Amino acid sequence: MAPRLRTPATLLAALLLSACTAAVEASASPTATHVPSEVATPSVQPSPEPAYPRSLTDDAGREVTLAADPQRIVSLAPSNTEIVCALGACDQIVGVNDFRDGLPDDVLAALEDVPDVATFTGVDREAVVAAEPDLVLAAGNELTPSADIEALAELGLPVLVLYPETLDEIYADIRLVGEALDETEAAEALVAAITADVAEVRDRVSDLPAPRTFYEVGLFEGEIYTAGEDSFLASLIELAGGEPITGDALTTAISAEELVVADPEIILLGDAAYDPTITPESVGARPGWEGLTAVREGRVFPMPDDLLITRPGPRIAQGLEALARAIHPEAFE
Amino acid sequence: MRAAATTPALVGRLPNGPTLTRAALVLGVGLGVLLAVLLLAVAAGSVGVGPGDTAAILGRRLLALPIPETWAPATETIIFELRLPRVLTAMLVGGALAMAGAAFQAVFRNPLADPYIIGTAAGASLGAVIGIVLPVLLPALALGAGTSLLGIGLVQVLAFAGGLGTVLLVYAVARSGGRVPVVTLLLTGYAVSSVLAAAVALLMFSSGRALAAVFSWLMGSLADASWPELAFAAPLVAASLALLVVRWRGLNLLLLGDAAAGNLGLDVEREKLVLTMLATLATSAAVAVSGTIGFVGLVVPHLLRLAIGPDHRLLLPASLLFGAALLALADLGARLIGGVPVGVVTALIGAPFFLWLLRRSRAAAPVLSA
Numbered sequence: 231m232a233p234r235l236r237t238p239a240t241l242l243a244a245l246l247l248s249a250c251t252a253a254v255e256a257s258a259s260p261t262a263t264h265v266p267s268e269v270a271t272p273s274v275q276p277s278p279e280p281a282y283p284r285s286l287t288d289d290a291g292r293e294v295t296l297a298a299d300p301q302r303i304v305s306l307a308p309s310n311t312e313i314v315c316a317l318g319a320c321d322q323i324v325g326v327n328d329f330r331d332g333l334p335d336d337v338l339a340a341l342e343d344v345p346d347v348a349t350f351t352g353v354d355r356e357a358v359v360a361a362e363p364d365l366v367l368a369a370g371n372e373l374t375p376s377a378d379i380e381a382l383a384e385l386g387l388p389v390l391v392l393y394p395e396t397l398d399e400i401y402a403d404i405r406l407v408g409e410a411l412d413e414t415e416a417a418e419a420l421v422a423a424i425t426a427d428v429a430e431v432r433d434r435v436s437d438l439p440a441p442r443t444f445y446e447v448g449l450f451e452g453e454i455y456t457a458g459e460d461s462f463l464a465s466l467i468e469l470a471g472g473e474p475i476t477g478d479a480l481t482t483a484i485s486a487e488e489l490v491v492a493d494p495e496i497i498l499l500g501d502a503a504y505d506p507t508i509t510p511e512s513v514g515a516r517p518g519w520e521g522l523t524a525v526r527e528g529r530v531f532p533m534p535d536d537l538l539i540t541r542p543g544p545r546i547a548q549g550l551e552a553l554a555r556a557i558h559p560e561a562f563e
Numbered sequence: 564m565r566a567a568a569t570t571p572a573l574v575g576r577l578p579n580g581p582t583l584t585r586a587a588l589v590l591g592v593g594l595g596v597l598l599a600v601l602l603l604a605v606a607a608g609s610v611g612v613g614p615g616d617t618a619a620i621l622g623r624r625l626l627a628l629p630i631p632e633t634w635a636p637a638t639e640t641i642i643f644e645l646r647l648p649r650v651l652t653a654m655l656v657g658g659a660l661a662m663a664g665a666a667f668q669a670v671f672r673n674p675l676a677d678p679y680i681i682g683t684a685a686g687a688s689l690g691a692v693i694g695i696v697l698p699v700l701l702p703a704l705a706l707g708a709g710t711s712l713l714g715i716g717l718v719q720v721l722a723f724a725g726g727l728g729t730v731l732l733v734y735a736v737a738r739s740g741g742r743v744p745v746v747t748l749l750l751t752g753y754a755v756s757s758v759l760a761a762a763v764a765l766l767m768f769s770s771g772r773a774l775a776a777v778f779s780w781l782m783g784s785l786a787d788a789s790w791p792e793l794a795f796a797a798p799l800v801a802a803s804l805a806l807l808v809v810r811w812r813g814l815n816l817l818l819l820g821d822a823a824a825g826n827l828g829l830d831v832e833r834e835k836l837v838l839t840m841l842a843t844l845a846t847s848a849a850v851a852v853s854g855t856i857g858f859v860g861l862v863v864p865h866l867l868r869l870a871i872g873p874d875h876r877l878l879l880p881a882s883l884l885f886g887a888a889l890l891a892l893a894d895l896g897a898r899l900i901g902g903v904p905v906g907v908v909t910a911l912i913g914a915p916f917f918l919w920l921l922r923r924s925r926a927a928a929p930v931l932s933a
Binding site for chain 2: 356362373381481
């Protein structure tokens, strides 16, 4: 029951925050006095949604029908797992992706005995079926291979594909999962909380000059990977008060030459979170990099919170804050 | 008889042929092994299902036996919808590749010939990679991964067409004056394959997130096996293999060399074309549902020649049975290791085993100098 206990606390915090920023969400926010009663007696509050079966449209445009309130959830991506747990349904998860790095401690504890049913390269379909889920949450853009999504759907499992590419889409996905799990109030509260946190960060940095910011996602075989053009990461950097230097929209790669021309004023090393050999010093020693403004002025920083920044989940506001603190430390003094 | 002199071991047994009891023994053992592998491969997997439940589910679904359902519905789904089509696809593909390999080795009288030798693999790969990458590159086409023609995926259709089309192209290019010299055919196949491989590399470079799917296909994987795909490939493979088996005499004669075979009344050019196309048809259908799985088509015929001799009357059906069993076993290994592409397993375990067998049977080594 430990994960269940998080719900009231999360809700309360969220509602307090949303009350503080009533101006932002004035039309949507209920009044502060009448909100706690909703939290205390959620079962009394009639659900605005029609009862099950319930039809939902996922991020891949697929229509998925849930016959009943899901009790056994398989989550094929860590971001989905975080959303489910933030909505207080951690104890309904019966299968997860084996990549558990960076999950919050309480989530990790709640999932200790839950089997891995997927890896980075694919889904163990047998294991998913054996978990007897009544809801499968997949990730889009081949993070969950589309062949696996099709195969599971073909077997009659309700598969919701989540692939948020903007903050608004993260909110929409939280609401979608909330609808699927009949936790719409918890979803609204969570979205309100994230919105408030995001607004706070944005207010701190929005009037500051935006330095040209290069976020290094990874370095493989001489290819430099960064935020793709128009990508979620690029929009997050913008929100954090930086001017993102972007790579190819599809491959997210940028050539060393393009990087030199773009001349970043700040370099953030997301890959330093996983590879201890990537440091501000090693980056300065790369051929051609010593002339970059960021290197000359000593504004190259490792980003240990890379997972928070790149994972489109309920802790995205924390990721945004980590970015903003790196780009505008002066705004957080 | 110059050609015959260079292939003593291959032709050594031709005049007599296998006796009926010997053939029955070989094929009986092969069938027994295949059945055992079928049960083993369906019973074992990442989720434990008891052999009793496995047999009961198969009996109920395949033989319509009145067995009461004492297992969870999920168990039946795993056995009947996930494992059985996958194991049967592995068998179909393994059998097709081994038999096509045996045919190609005879047609080209080349021990290095495998089912992919004149472009099938490169053509099928290009087709499949186009099928995988197109939806990523041109989302406007709205060719979701779910796009299918007659229940078969775009990837499978393009792979099949690519494999078959490439061999037709290679044959047309290599043809001069009504003849298709083997050396010209092999070199043409190599050159065309190189061009297609470059196109595949180009597409992979711009495949973005689909790269993992492309890679998995190129390594050969049976993870996407399903009943509809099996229903697509099985009739094509079955028909072409049946037509190959009945042409065993032509294959045996070709082992003597083109000149000798011609002197014995064989229309060598026509026979080669027919045999090549039949083997290519089986290979393309197999590759379409499995990706390019290496090693099976090259080695199974060699192993069997070491064991039972080169007569195609026996070699072809034996290749079918043992190739099927081998690939189903390799795929079981791939599943148990944790979903690695089966092509990795066939090469990693199969090739050293083949080397060991080769060293053990030095006496039979001349077979390979065909």
